[in-house]
Amino acid sequence: MDDYYINHTLGPKHGISEYLSAIFWPDMSEIGLPLSDVSITTLLAIVIICSCVVYTIYGAIWRIYLSPIAHIPGPRFAALTFWNEFYYDIILGGKYTWKLLDYHQRYEFYEELYVGSSRGRTDKWYWSMRMFGQSNVSAFDTLDHDKHRQRREPWNPYFSKQSVSRLQPLLIQAVVDKLCTRLAEYQAAGRPAVMTHAFACVTTDIISEYSFPEGYNLLDQPLFDHDHYDAWMALSKFSHLLKQFGWLYPLLDRMPMWVTRYTSPEMYLVLCTQEVLLKQTLAISEKRETSDYKETTSRPSMMQAFMDSPSLPESEKTPQRIKGEAQIAIGAGTLTTTHALKAATYHILANPDVKERLIQELEQYIPDADSPPNLRYLEQIPYLQAVMYETLRIFYGNSHRLQRIFPDRPLQYKDITVPPGTPISMSTVHVHDNDRIFPDPYKFDTSRWEGPSPPFRYLVPWGKGTRMCVGMELAKAEILTTLANMFRRFGREMELYQTVRERDIDTIYDVFNPLPSRDSNGLMVMIKRKV
16 A cells, blocks of 8 residues: 555634734744834744644644554655655656555555446546646546546447457558568668567557547658657656646646757657647547538547547537547557567567467468458467467556545455545556466466466456556457567568667566666567578
């Protein structure tokens, strides 16, 4: 149990003159100095300083000894102040998730935290939801349980298994075909490909085409674009600062763009990306007012459907709010699956037995590489499934703490009662790296998912409960389609290039997304020419 905070305000209940007189008049009289000779500025400064000292001391006593959660075990400094989290996540750089394993290693109650509606209402925590520059705007960062259900409803039809199955041959396979065309060009040229950027182009093209009437078509470029990926990673890397200092994003957002460009180039990328999203949602909103309003593409436009949704009131359909939904769709739809594909490709290529078995199975199930099967067929390829599940375990999905608040009931863990309204969290890292559940968790071991009782209960890259990631089925379809096509066409010629697991693949720090060393150049491969 890591994150908790009870807010109290202290202050005088009397008028300012009575308060000043009661505190300072006796002392001034003793030294023969009339109150009128002391400037009001000096008095106010003294009052403010004294109030801050009293507030700090009282707050410390309250948090450690008197608050409703003072009985919960753990380090007292973590209970005292957010500066503890600041130190590990900002000074040391995304390390608090692992420090919590030292604090609370014995707590295992993931399924008690991330529950369905039948177990009661679950809210999110405002302080944590500031980390992406918006709070209570999109379905993802909505705080209230009931408001979240309303905002999530328009998402559900677009990400159901049935919808994704229909989408796979029309969009996902078409984009993956473009990826293979680009990889063939790299193969012919004999140059290495940065697969981190290649996969980011795949996932961006898919989710942007699904979200808007027109996609970004990054794979139409001769080289793998990295600007969009860099922009979303910049926002992710800023997340700890934005959470700790809630005023920072509004300040940067109000600064002239030319100032931000020179003072914070990474945030400039973020703001430029959000400007593009706002323009796209404004275009949809303006078109709704025209008489010939209709889809301009044969594929569904999710943001347009949000604006047409009967489950949302008009107040929820403003371009600014829909832009917030687009930010979550494009950002999460790009980064998470990109990192999953990166991890899968590395571990397949780094383990010759895994690579050979996968290629043999793909050659058996897909005799003609130029006639790829549909999603339902891919889901029947056993070892491909095992590779996907082990990838989802070892790369986590996200590595941050996902706070939940139970507003209506206490949470019980053994003899510890957590009172209603208390933010509490765990991380996927704490589950997927638990060696009691997954022995030797550092090892890429596909056999975990091939026995009679695979541990699916503990595979939680999407989270669980009412706030579970809505894009799960889309991400699985992207992973299966991309791996099957890429390794069926290039598997025997593909090899790692200047890629080291400890530097380029393993999670070293947490910025909501799990990231490798800051010295990493990403996953690189070389595709040899066929002899």
